[in-house]
Amino acid sequence: MAKKKTTKSKTEALDFSKYIRRFWILFASGIFAFVLLFLLASWGLLGEMPDHTRLENPETNLATEIISSDGETLGKFYFNDNRTPVGYEDLPKNLVDALIATEDIRFYEHSGIDGRGTLRAIFKLGRGGGASTISQQLAKQLFTDQVSKNSIERALQKVREWIIAIRLERQYTKEEIIAQYFNIYDFGNNGDGIRSASRIYFGKEPKDLDLKESAMLVGMFKNSSLYNPRRNPIGVKNRRNVVLAQMHKYEYITEEVKDSLQATELDLNYSPESHREGIATYFREYLRGFMKEWAEDENNRKPDGSKYDLYSDGLKVFTTIDSRMQQYAEDAIAQHMPRLQAEFDHQNTPDRNPTAPFLELDQAEINKLMKDGMRRGERWRILKNQGKSDKEIEASFHKPVEMTVFKWIDGKASEVDTVMKPIDSMRYYKSFLKPGMMSMDPITGHVKAWVGGMNYKHFQYDMVKQGKRQVGSTFKPFVYATAIDQLQVSPCDSFPRTPITIEANKFGNPESWTTKNSDGNYSGKQTLKDALASSTNTVTARLMNEIGPQPVVEMAKKLGVEQEILPVPAIALGTADISVYEMVAAYSTFANKGVYNKPVMVTRIEDKNGTVLYQVTPESKDVLSEEVAYVTVNLMEGVTQAGSGRRLRHKGFDKWNAMYKEIMTGYPYELTNPIAGKTGTTQNQSDGWFMGMVPNLVTGVWVGAEDRAAHFKTITYGQGASMALPIWGLYMKACYADETLDVSKDDFEKPSGLTINVDCSVHDEGDLGADSDTDDDVEVDVDFE
Structure with a gap:
């Protein structure tokens, strides 16, 4: 009996040890499998593994960062990864x-x-x-x-x-x-x-x-x-x-x-943070083109010879734009433009103007203008690429569609969802007045603010560098500077206001040309300083008759104007189409003692590791003597002392700006420091300009509609002093209020040994008149007789 029990115990023990062995085999197999799994994974057999x-x-897309001169991020370039x-x-x-x-x-x-x-x-x-x-x-x-x-x-x-x-x-x-x-x-x-x-x-x-x-x-x-x-x-x-x-x-x-x-x-x-929103949108779009051109240059390659990718390589672009000044510029435009637009809309109701927003056009001319606009638009291009016929595309412009449009609401830029025919939206957008503005340090050439419009999402055409518009009387300082350079005339020299005719073929022009003064006043004489301040056309024409148009064209070219200018006498009154960018660079030469600095927007470019890939090399040249530059600036100071720019000195609503109360509310600038400048107004008030300078900052402002046929009917609101100057005044007032900025309030530096007299305090030839606040530069159409 005992023997049987012992045998049974041994059998049970053997059976139990079998389970133990199985457990350890399974456990070891599990450990082995787990280790093998990790080994296979680490060897990349279970999917790609990153090497050292x-x-x-790590491969991550990095946006290109745009950095202002004061260290702020203006925006970024990226496709998917910002x-x-x-x-x-x-x-x-x-x-x-x-x-x-x-x-x-x-x-x-x-x-x-x-x-x-x-x-x-x-x-x-x-x-x-x-x-x-x-x-x-x-x-x-x-x-x-x-x-x-x-x-x-x-x-x-x-x-x-x-x-x-x-x-x-x-x-x-x-x-x-x-x-x-x-x-x-x-x-x-x-x-x-x-x-x-x-x-x-x-x-x-x-x-x-x-x-x-x-x-x-x-x-x-x-x-x-x-x-x-x-x-x-x-x-x-x-x-x-x-x-x-x-x-x-x-x-x-x-x-x-x-x-x-x-x-x-x-x-x-x-x-x-999108490409169409935020600060400096127009400048950022200009910069995109600059960077693409830079990346295409074979001298700007990665160590492996490939091109830098603007959207994924994490470049850092250091710009000259000052984020504070840029914001003040955009704020000035946002404050003035809705008020100006409200007055424009008030004057262009269907009752007041059946062809609104256009003037001087009959229906056939309007139809042609709109049809040309269709063919230039993005909608036409897209539908054409889809294989649509011209007739089908044109018909699509007359079918109502849902859209979001820009609108000023309570003085603020807004968007409104609506249903509208594309042809009606074209006319709607052509009714908007648009701005262009650039501000530059004349001493360094650094561009401090760049505003190509009032809303990039809805108005993408950049009116700083892309847009070229007739400049009106802002061209006259080029004529005066050429006369000072060649004839050594003084701001105190007097000239008759009487009409002058430049005979045919004298300077190669096919017909004779006679100027007009918009106020109809041709009596007496004026000093050059008073004549520029009141923008007297006949005096400017007399200077042109003495020096000829070709030297003036050459002067404009040396000052940085890139546009082709026809050398005819009529350019004296500003018939040329020039960009804000070129005008600011040219005026900066006067403020910089006759030295032209090519505008600088980018100081350096770094890769993601901080390696410098590009460093700007400034470009400058002597254009005028320091004396000629100073005398020209002195002439333009008269514009803000006694001419159309003197409203920058106003402290409140007097008999002048009572007329403009609807758009000028809150605009007593009260600027007392030395300012040189020039207003400009072109034919039919289609373009309003103001170029303003202090010793270390030159700023140009243009305001107008997309089509020259859309404009104010009268000069009251249509002149540069009403359309563009308020933006300059608001901007400068904000810059001066910011104590972190160093915008000069000093006099323009007078060169030693000045030989040309600029002290006109004792003379009796002037006949400007104390209340002359309007531009006399609107007769820029060429009157051949």
Whole structure:
């Protein structure tokens, strides 16, 4: 009996040892399989794995950043990724704390994989929270597919993430991993990376984020599509509050702070970073062309010989634009243009003007103008590329469609959704007056402000450099400067106001030319200073008769005017079409003692590592003697002392500006410092100009409609002193109010040994008249007799 029991015990023992062996075989096999899985993954057999080089330089698209002269970001160039990386030192502590508390509380303790978190996730089947560390999430963002629906593929992907996370931990410090994670994440609404996100959602740099703003952005890591603050503010607020609760749980903040912040709203300051919005949009578009041309140059290549990509290589473009002055320029335009437009619309109602917004055109001429506009437009080009016939395309312009149009509402630029025929929208947009403005330091050539229009999204044609318009009397200083240079005339020399006829063929012109004064006054004499101040056409014509048009054309060319100018006597009154860009550069030569500086917009370009790829080489040349330049400036000072520019000195509403109360409210500039300038008004008041100078800043402003047939009926509002000068005055007043800027209030420096008399305080020849505030430059049409 005992023998049987012993045999049975031995048999049971053998059977139990069999299970133990199987267990260890299975366990060892599992360990082997697990190790083999990791080995296969690390060898890249389960999917591509990044090598050492890619780990060191992850492939992320970086936007090109446009930086102002005062260190602000004006905008970026990008296609899909609006990403500009920042370093860990630029991240506020509360932002990092929020991330650690919410995403990976043991981040500083593990080496890429959180063992405790992984086991918890396995045993609780994910119900207790995920196990992904920040390093794993970064690995997922950088090197693996974002989503895999297949469970097996997702498990293999998870293994790859683990391996990459461990490698990242070996390659980078903890701080570098945190910075990379913030930089790589897509926060939505073009908020690629923490810097773009903080600027877009809160209008500030990451280092300036407060606690609740940091909590909101960290909360978006869960799912930025779901937790989008513009589409789902309630959900985002709830998610932010979870982050705040986690920070309290791990003792980063007190309960009182948590409770007070959870009760607050998101307080977004949404500032979209798109190519058509933000500051300096017209300048940025000019810069895009500049950068493309630079990148095409074979001398500007990467070390491997390939071209730099403006949209993904993370270049930094350092510009001369001053963000403060740029903002003041845009503000001045935004303040003046809706008031001016309101008066223009008031004068162009169907009752007052049946051909509105056009004047002097009959219906046949209007139809031709509109038809030409159709063929030049984007709609025509798109439909033509689709194979539509001209008849089909033209018919489409007469079918109502849904559209969004620009409109001034309560003095602010707005958009209105409407249904309109494209042909009617064309006429609607042709009724708008548009501005162009550029400001430049004449001493360095640095362009400080560039405003090519009032709204880039709806008016994309740049009226600083692309647009060339008739300049009217702003051309006259070129005539005066040539006369001073050749004849040594003085601002105090007097000339008759009587009409003068320049005979046919004297300067190659086919017919004789007689000028008119718009006020009809031809009596007496005027000094040159008074004549320029009142823009007396007959006096300018007398100078032209003495020097001839060819020297004036040569002078304009030396001053930087690029447009071809026909050398005929009529150019004295400003018949030439010239851009604001050229006019500002030319006037800057007078302010810079006769030295022309080619405008500079870009000082240097760096790659993403800070290597300088381009450094500007200034271009300058002597054009005038210092004496001639100073005398010309002295002449133009008379415009703001006694001519059409003297309204810059006004302190309130007197008998002059009472007429303009509707558009001039709030415009007492009260500028007392020396200012040289010139107004300009062209035929039928189609173009209004003001060129204004102080010793270290020259600014030009143009205002007009797309088509010259759209204009004010009378000179009251249609002159440069009403259309353009107010923008200059508002801009300069804001610049002077900013104590961080160094805009001069000093006199223009008088050269030593001046031989030409500029003191006209004792003379009795002048006949300007104390109330002469209108331009006398509107007769720019050529009257051949």
